[in-house]
Amino acid sequence: MSLKKYKPTTPSLRSLVQVDKSGLWKGSPMKTLTCGLTESGGRNNNGRITVYHRGGGHKKKYRFVDYKRVKNNMVAEVLRIEYDPNRTAFIALIQYEDKTLSYILAPSKLSVGDKVVAGSDVDISFGNTLPLKNIPTGTMIHNIEYIPGKGGQVVRSAGSFAQLISRDDNGYCLIRLPSGEDRLFPENSHASIGILSNIDHKNIVIGKAGRSRWLGRKPVVRGVAMNPVDHPHGGGQGKTxxxxxxxxxxxxxxxxxxxxxxxxxxxxxxxxAKKRI
Incomplete structure (x- = not known):
């Protein structure tokens, strides 16, 4: 995917930079793999705001993504690559040999017509899922399981990947996560091969405040603009x-x-992970 810029016919279009989604599926998602999504607006079950600056936004449907890949040694064909409003990476609709449909996280080089499979002795190719003990060291992976059989829980955002560093004799594999943290995972945990799609997501420019509201993000007031009772940065004479x-x-x-x-x-x-400067 490449970046898309616009002619500056309005002030907001002058700085708008988006990911070119012309190669994605333009229709509706698979109805049997979606459901309605109720937003919490950052509130817990008592109605109190626990996560600030969330709410509103466009109506969305949730896509059921298969993080477990339980159909072992059954080849599936990629039917289409789709945009998912609930995550930064793209998703792929696949069809197994038994005509079952499923959504998976799409790696960056996965395209329509490709074959993907999950198993213990499958090829090391984009979109395939294997146990960590069968993946060569140095391979870039994503959608890694903390607990074998639970489904992938880490490295699932756009353009992210982890790297398998080494394995020991105690049944663990050393993996370097995107944060720079080195962590041990059980060798029976599964992971998918490749770098996740939508690598240019980090380069987009929102362009205007309204587009952030469409995404469900509310304005954030600076701490230095508050009173001392409201924020540690508040108060003072003049601007601080x-x-x-x-x-x-x-x-x-x-x-x-x-x-x-x-x-x-x-x-x-x-x-x-090392401290960021």
Whole structure:
């Protein structure tokens, strides 16, 4: 996919940059693989806002994506590549030999007519799913299982991939995640081959505030514009820059500092992600 720019006939189109979706399916999604989606607006079951700056946005349908790939050694053909409003990566509609339809996460080089298969001894090609113990070291993978058989839970966003570094004699494989963290995964966990599609997603430019509202994102008020009672950056005479290292309204550090609790330390983490500057 390439980036798409527009003639500046309006102020918002002047800076708008989107991903060219001309090669994607232009019709409706498969009805049997979708359902209605109710947005929470950032509220929990008590009606209190727990995640701020969410709400509104365009109506969406949820697509059931197969993260488990349970049909072992059954070849499937890619019928079409589709846009999914619920995720950044594209999805692929596949049809198995028994005529069963399913959605999977589409790797970047997967195209219509390709064959994909899941199993323990299948080829190392884009879209195939194998146990980690059967994947060569150095391979780029995505949709990795934390627990064997549970389905892929990590490395599922657009353009992301992890790399299989090594394996040991204790039944674990060392994988470098997109964050830079090195973590051990059980060798029986499954993963899919390839880099996820929509690599240019990180280069899009929204262009105007209204387009963010269409995506369900509400405006964010700066902390330095608030009063001291509302935010640690608030108050002061005249305009200020905060006067302290950037924090959230609850005084948690931002700007890349790790915030993972030491009490939740996972023994399978070999090396944590490096601090971003």
């Amino acid at each position: 820059s905060g006067g302290r290292p950037s924090v959230t309204p609850w005084s948690w550090p931002t700007k890349g500092q790790p915030t993972r609790s030491k009490r939740k330390h996972n023994a399978l983490i070999v090396q944590r």
